[in-house]
Amino acid sequence: MTTSFVHPYLPNSAPEVRAEMLAAVGAESVEEFYADIPAALRLTGDLDLPEPLVAEADLSRHVRGILGKNRTRLSFLGAGTYHHHVPAVVDEVIGRSEFLTAYAGEPYEDHGRFQALFEYASLLAELLEVEVVNVPTYDSLQATATALSMAVRATGRTRILVVSDVRADVLSKVEDFIRPYATLEHVPTVDGIADVGAVTARLGDDVAAVWVSTPSATGAVETAMTQLAEATHAVGGLLVAQTDPIGLGVLAPPAAQGADITCGDIQSLGIHAWFGGGHAGFVGVADDPRLVMEMPHRLFGLASTSVEGEYGFGDVAWDRTAFAHREEGKEWVGTAAALWGIAAGVYLALMGPQGMVELGETLLARTAYARRVLTALPGVSEADGAVHLREFVLHLPRPAAEVVEELRAKEIEPGVVLGERELLVCVTEMTTKDHIDLLARELSAVLGTDTRTPVLEEVAR
Amino acid sequence: MSLPIATKPALRRFHQARWDEPIVFELDAPGERGVLPPQVEPGVREVVGDVLADLPGSLRRPSAPALPRIGQARVLRHYLRLSQENLGADLNVDVGQGTCTMKYAPKVNDQLVADPGLRDVHPLQGEESVQGALEILWRTEQALKAISGMDRVSLHSTGGSSAIWTNVAMIRAYHASRGEAEQRDEVITTIFSHPSNAAAAAVAGYKVITIHPDADGYPDLDALRAALSERTAAIMVTNPEDTGIYNPRIVEWVEAAHAVGALASYDQANANGILGITRARDAGFDVCHFNLHKTFGTPHGSGGPGAGANGVAEHMAPFLPGPMAERDGDRFRLAAGGELSIGAVSAFYGVIPTIAKAYAWIAALGAPGLRAVAETAVLNNNYLMSKILAIPGASAPYATGRRRVEQVRYSWQELYEDTGITSEEIGVRAADYGTHYWTSHHPYVVPQPFTLEPTESYSRAELDEYAAILAQVAHEARTDPEMVRTAPHNQTVHHTHHDDLDDPERWAVTWRGYLCKYPDAPQHRRP
Structure with a gap:
């Protein structure tokens, strides 16, 4: 064997086991198995990789350390990936x-x-x-x-x-x-x-x-x-x-x-x-x-x-x-x-017919509510009057990218920028009325508008 | 009988679970609920009214979908019973699915990746909030660059065949960028390369030329040279091939392709035996791909999600799909694909859970570990080959007397000639002993084929057990062929009739389709 590396994922990695197996097949070394690979193609030296984290605890600490840099946010993002409940x-x-x-x-x-x-x-x-x-x-x-x-x-x-x-x-x-x-x-x-x-x-x-x-x-x-x-x-x-x-x-x-x-x-x-x-x-x-x-x-x-x-x-x-x-x-x-x-x-087996009906109604209702509340903000309007499920496009009075940037500072993802002043907003059954109201308040603050409209007064309460 | 307990027989007395579970629709019980979704809040309803009543008539579904009504615990029991009727790699010596690299997928990686910080983040969140996910993408690319020797590695592809598609799409875009799209309308592959190389090339609009092996079973260089011309867009070859044979003239293959202006695409689905031994770039390839769910130790998910990684040399980088994670000091960001990019090959950035598990697998092993993986897998393969070739009736056609790399495509032709028992029948009977067995991709160039790939994950004793199972079934083929022919005997279900599956008048791909065709079919009542 050219290397000795005993690892839990490799039950035959112990040198004595390898030696016995090599003997069983009549080979001096694993090199014989690679005889068809031309010498010029053989890698000399080790791959350029970080030192292995062979102890499971060390591996866990390393990977958790990286993933710990992610943060979930109050999100109104869709555009293909949606935040629904997973039973x-x-x-x-x-x-x-x-x-x-x-x-x-x-x-x-x-x-x-x-x-x-x-x-x-x-x-x-x-x-x-x-x-x-x-x-x-x-x-x-x-x-x-x-x-x-x-x-x-x-x-x-x-x-x-x-x-x-x-x-x-x-x-x-x-x-x-x-x-x-x-x-x-x-x-x-x-x-x-x-x-x-x-x-x-x-x-x-x-x-x-x-x-x-x-x-x-x-x-x-x-x-x-x-x-x-x-x-x-x-x-x-x-x-x-x-x-x-x-x-x-x-x-x-x-x-x-x-x-x-x-x-x-x-x-x-x-x-x-x-x-x-x-x-x-x-x-x-x-x-x-x-x-x-x-x-x-x-x-x-x-x-x-x-x-x-x-x-x-x-x-x-x-x-x-x-x-x-x-x-x-x-x-x-x-x-x-x-x-x-x-x-x-x-x-689908869990949701059953009634679950899918109720979920559909919740999605339509929350979408309609979010449209009503957000378009009640001065200067904010809708791109179209179609029936919408989950997502809809808002025209904003300010560049959408700026709005997104400012709301991200408050740990809110208000939507996906579609055009200079267009924002694609998504709500699901995971987005509650309180979440939508919060978005309306924070969006209002970012847009510099007041909340003295009937719907927003309700939201403000 | 009393203690002590007698010796066990040589082979385990396996029996697969048999719950005789109905189809999920047959569990319907009016009134039962499996899970309740959040309801419309009164404050919302006050503002929006009755949204269902307001729907235009044509949009409203007239009645609820005909899904079954089942309580939560019964749904769980149903699926747990089905799971018990399924032989996952964790439960068997899964060396019988050659080309699939059924290695151990470490449990710790499943646990690490289930972190809500990865599971529940959205792909369009601000980069500052997903630094961990971007770092995983970036680190995985760096590792695969080192392993392949290529200059960039994209992780967008969603499986091995998806990665083959990405390769051929980049090849097509490369030639188009040079004004040679119309001239170069052929792709050359080999018969022992994965069928998706041929199939994806055809989807991309190419005429496919397939090279058969020479008399020794090696890819035929003369046949390649005869097929190459100014019409060739690329060679797309798997190496080591599905036979387990490494093409010793692979550099000549690549050079011959380059000499006519064609590109060389390397299917590294069988790379497990050559990690740290030899690299795609060193053989001169322009593009290559790995299957992360094979070589890099992620679970196969009953057929996916897998993930593909596409490695490219610098001159092919402009054609990569985008966006890709890049490091900017100690921050990570997404860089959009350029003008020549082939565009989106998948939703967003690839199969993140699979990529993250592959990253953890590489991190646990590092350079010495990957090399030990390759060497152990190859040792296991040659060890198992010596055991299999000792079974009367088994052979390993081609490259006689030579060693193999990651796997071997064997033949039961001699046993078949002696007994009339086919390789498929051997496989069904082998499953009675608690294992998997696979024949070969089609066409069966090797007669009565079977393909074993031990990987690095199984102990010597386990390899011995697998060989003993095949020896037993081969023995039964000679001494009790009826036992083999009437198998399975120890499975969830009995011998299945396949005639209905190929007849459009009779097949049933869904329960709904079944009840349409067979309205009088008896439906079983729960429990």
Whole structure:
């Protein structure tokens, strides 16, 4: 052995064990195993890394010391990552070793993983009103890029109309992803939602998909989904709806209004914010082979077994995938975000129908309240009059970046700067009336306005 | 019988949990609640009125979604039972999923990363409030720069295949920036490289050329030279390959690609056996990627979240996704991607919990530890190979008499010819002894394949146990083939019929889809 380094993660690191194992395979040294690596490629000397923290206590102190520099704040930030409640049972289940450390076992020894993910897909399918949902992909960026690509492949057409205000990061990913086979055309929104007349005028028999985002990047909920679906279908195109399922306890799901492919993110459904690293994407369609066979993802299906009354599982239509046929498969499939899918399944099982209805109402009510209170401040107005869920855009009388900077000094994150005087504000069920009132008071102070308006007098009390 | 207790049999008498648990929808019990969300406060309702009544008719969902109604403890029991019916890496000698690097994911890292200071921070908070998260990103990049030798490392990719996509997207952007996007329309890979190299290249619009091995199983340099031309955008190769063979002419491969103006992309998914031994940059690669959930010891999450790290040489840095964490004195900040950046490949900055666990794993081991990881993994692999090749009917095609690096792709072809038992059937029966087993990516170039990757995490006794299980199943194939053919016998469920899974008229991808197709299907009643 060239090195001696005994470590708890390395059971065979003791020199005597190594010597015995080398002897067992008839090797003088591990160097023999590297015989195929040319000498010129061999690293001479150690990697340039800090000294190892081999004692667990030292490692903990080091990592906690770094993470301790983070601070959570009263936050009105959204724009893709949302601060929703994560029920304790969700974290308990996904923290289980059996789920946390499993990977790609077969439907026998990993029966639990197959059932949990089949159930996740099934629970989300009820919310979306579709019959097919994938084992999660990476995030809403990938889900949307894939959903639009599916439409391009299914129709054999190349034009995609973007009819909502979509998030910049999603747009960036989609643009780069579809570059070889399709083009995006933006149809400007009116009052926050799609301009059905302008969309209809741009439709033609070369349109693969109309991409609608609801809620949009500004939180606006699309009201013309049915008309968009009818117009798109009239020219043989597909309506692709990007959504966040969090509001679907009270809002009509896109598929019920004619959307052919529904896609988006499940971070809102029981997954922590993780500094933007807790995302997983879904794609949902009706049980129509024309679209199902264009999905690149794993699909877990129910199967009978040799014992009556026993639920088995397996991969549906495996031959679609790149695992089966490399570059001839649909896009690719690989390690994505299965554990977050299990989390979202547990979340929906806990919430149940009434939980999702009540949550939807709380979100709509708090959003409406925040809009009322904040736009009552002199000089503050709203960008549009659409129905909003969670997020909305304020026009401020001062540069938004300055406002954000001054409120951060008070440990408040008032929102995301969208334009010079535009601020994207987000509220969730975690944002109480008191939080919103506090934001109104502090924003008022920063803007130098008084609080003598009826709503704000109430807030001030 | 009385004490003392008799000797245990040679192999453990495993049986997987069998709870016979219904589907979650079958647990529906009207009136039960699992968790209650915060309600609308009276002060809010006073101001906004009835928001549901105010919704335009088309927006209002006419009835609540048909989710099940289940009390909290019953939801917990359901999922804990399902978890028991799942064989996580923590519970078995998980060396049977070759190419997946099923190593031990330290528990301490899970605990450290669950810190609310990481879990609950928002990606768009002011940088001054997320210095810890930015420092983790920056430190992880520095470590991976050292390990790969590359000049910059992006952590945005959300898995191994996602990282392959990022590589090919950067390659495409590089050629576009030089006005060669249309001319260079081919990507070359090898059959023993991960299939996503071929698949992601095709998604990026490239024609894919796949090189098969030479007679000894080594990547065929002559075939590569014949395939390279001014149309080649890149070679995208895994090394060591999925066979466990390190391509000794890897420098010639890279030089041949560069000679025609193509780039070289290095899939380092199998890097566990070469940490601190050899680096991507030293072989001349322009871009490379690691799978943090494989080589760097983070849990695989039943299929993710994983994370990918993309290393690039200086001339490829302008194409990296942004923003990236940078150090400015003793402060950390985010620097946006430049004009040539491929843009966003994922939401925000990557899979933070996975990245942070990988950081902690590297910090615990350092340079001597990483080298010990590689050497131990390779020793374990060659040790296990000697045990497997002692089983009648098993072989390791290619590179005969040579050592392997991180894993070996074996073959049961001889056993199959003798008994008619396939590699898949061996795998199902092996699971009866409490373990995983995997064959190979498709196509099966190696006949009746299986791929074992011991990593550094298992003791010699555990490797002996795994080899003994395969020896037992191979023995059964010869002496009691029915036992193997009718497996599983000790699992949660019995032999599963797969015919319905490929038929659009019959498949059921969700419970809703199942009840649509089979409206008369019996539904089981709780408990």
